[in-house]
Amino acid sequence: MENINQLLQVRREKLEKVRKLGINPYPNRCKRTHKIGELIEKKDKFLESGEKIIIAGRLNAMRRQGKVGFGNVSDDTGKIQIFVRKDNVGEENYEIFKLFDLGDFMQIEGDCFVTRMGEYSVRASMVTMLGKTLLPLPVVKEKVVDGKVERYDEFHDIELRYRKRYLDLLLNPEVKDTFVTRSKMIKSMRDFLDARGFVEVETPILQPLYGGANARPFVSHHNTLDVDLYLRIALELYLKRLIVGGIERVYEIGKNFRNEGMDRTHNPEFSMIELYQSYADINDMMELTEDMVLHIAKEVLGTEVIDFLGTEIQLKKPWCRAAMLDLIKEETGFDAADFDFVKIKAFCTEHEIEIEPTAGPGKLIEEIFGVFVEPKLIQPTFVIDFPKEVSPLAKEKPGNPLLTERFELFINGNEYGNAFTELNDPLDQRQRLEAQSKLREMGDAEANVVDEDFLEALEYGMPPTGGLGIGIDRLVMLFTGNTSIKEVILFPQMKPEE
RNA sequence: GGGCCUGUAACUCAGUGGCAGAGUAUCUGACUUUUAAUCAGAGAGUCGAUGGUUCGAAUCCAUCCAGGCUCACCA
Structure with a gap:
């Protein structure tokens, strides 16, 4: 003092x-x-x-x-x-x-x-x-030794760096590089989509109902209207309304807010891009994802191969496509294709996988996948054929009513994106949301709510559509060699001091 | 929320029961080609907070606060 x-x-x-x-x-x-x-x-x-x-x-x-x-x-x-x-x-x-x-x-x-x-x-x-x-x-001194810059008394206390990011940016050049790369990536993403006729829009962050993902929301209150409003947890339902409205290709880059735990891949507010393309399906979304990520990598990093802390990530097309059930079988020998609840439950119990009271066989299959397969997916992999039970907004897979046309993209053991052939059957969609709603009543705080306005929009007709969401922060982590999401968000969430 | 770890000068860190330390930064003096400038000197501390044990606590114990890693949770 x-x-x-x-x-x-x-x-x-x-x-x-x-x-x-x-x-x-x-x-x-x-x-x-x-x-x-x-x-x-x-x-x-x-x-x-x-x-x-x-x-x-x-x-x-x-x-x-x-x-x-x-x-x-x-x-x-x-x-x-x-x-x-x-x-x-x-x-x-x-x-x-x-x-x-x-x-x-x-x-x-x-x-x-x-x-x-x-x-x-x-x-x-x-x-x-x-x-x-x-x-x-804080003073950081530098000396060039054998052509390499050696730095003394670096400002690297992690808490201080995040709380006083302006000092971090001034004193640690690589931090600025990370955020410049982030900016270039987003610009490159925009260029890619704009060149393909996509229209960029902004949809409400304050919403009377939240939806489009399974997550707990932040709640706020509007004084004049005297209503509670939620901070959005996904961009999905509003962008689909725009597809109904005839904007055939639409995207939004923006923040989502999820009232959940924080760790090195989760921040309460995080950036997503979601895009929707009319008269397209899951396969178009896979190609578009490959093309877009490759485009960004070439433009920003000048390479098709990313060296992520010594792990080589090959972005060259085509990326691996594999069905969730096949991957589980390969990894564990366990065949869950019959969705036999008793059998799957027994497998979970045997492997100490926690079973939520509202979970059905589909949810458990996803859990098993998460434990046994996810961490092993290092090279870009589209995991397809998700259980319908956990995919309330995706269209059923032809020939198998238990599965959907959905993929999640995994790289380096982490999820990077999520896409569907979007469900445009209004009656089916109503049933699915109502089923979600029942799960809510049974205590699943992350289940979807029924959004009547969205359902009404669907009744006016949504064309066949492919949709895709990609977590921008995680993509930046991949491109900049960072293992913590806090390193790619300028002002990550911290507990207030005192 | 559980486990492990961290918190000492503005910054980076030493100090494990006996006077609070170092380098850098700052201040004073010297120096008209230095570059982590150098040389001589000086000042600078609620040792994260509170309570306890002890003749004596930065150090041991308890609780709390903040942070990191990890597990759980989480699309």
Whole structure:
């Protein structure tokens, strides 16, 4: 406490000194002519021409040496050494230079040159304060050893990094890289869909009913209407209304909210893309998924093979397609194709798989799959033929009333996407939602509710449609080599302090 | 929610019952080509919080708070 006061005190005093010199430490204008990256990129040109340039950035290192000082200044394109000499900037300006602290924003007017030690630098003819910082930034020092950057005293306390993400971004360059990659991926996804005639839309986040997934919602309240509203748990039901409305290809990229546990692949709010394509089915969705992910990988990473922490993930088409029941049989030798509840239950008990009171054979099959098969699906795999019982929005598989035309995409043992040949039979859909509703009454808090408005829309007619949802955060994790979802969400959910 | 682990200076960390420590950062002094600058000196702490054991607690015990990993939960 005393200590931070002391550190604060010093900076505030310097701030006052700057003001006393008649200088505004937070000026309205700056005069940057070049970004640092440009100086580095066209080094020869700037060295040859000796032209006047003005850069601006944060001061992140300072080596003062009496009447001369070397600093490192960085902007979002790079970092460069500055050289400030009393004889060059003049006595008055040098006094100002002395009032800079690490972290302050600085404008440097000068020209490029190479120091005696061979470092490409900017020789200042004038420095200007663009903004004084009052709190000291943690200091991370770097040294190049054998061409590799070694960093000292890195800012890596995980809690601090997430709570003060601005510091994390400033001090850990790879963190910024992750979020830049994320941005590029989403842009690339948009480009891909836009080029195929998809229309991007925004649907309500505050909804009078929630649906489209099995999950518990967050509840809020609208004062004027005096009604409870739910934060959406999926985008599905509103996007299908738009398919009914004749937007034949539609997508939305947005946040979903699920009031459930958090771990390294779950955050209460997370980003999804959902897309729906009229006159298409599950097979079209598989091809589209392959094409889209491959497109993003090529565009953003420039590769078809991802190296995920040493595991090679091959994205080249076609990806594996396998039926859930076949995979279970392969992995365990257990054949559940007859949906014999007693038999399946016995298998679960034998393998200590928890059986929820509302679970039927389909739910148990999914559980068995989750335990025995999921973690083994490392290369991209479309798992198809889901039990109808756990797929209330998917169309039945022709020839087998117990299964649906649905896939989930698995990579690296995690689920990345979910798609159906969408159920467009309004009467069937009503029955399925009502069955879900019964499960709710029996205590399944994650079962769907009956959305009459959605059912009415279906009665007006939804064309045959293929739909797909992909978890964006997880895809970013895959592309950036992160094992925690918190690393790809700028401000992940944390418990409030105190 | 269970198990394991972590919390000490602004940052990174040592310290396992006997005076609260180091490096960096900060401050003072020296230094007109340094680059983890260097050299000399100084200041800086509610040892996560509360309670207990003890002559004595950062250290042992209990509870709580925050975080991490993991299991459970979770499309």
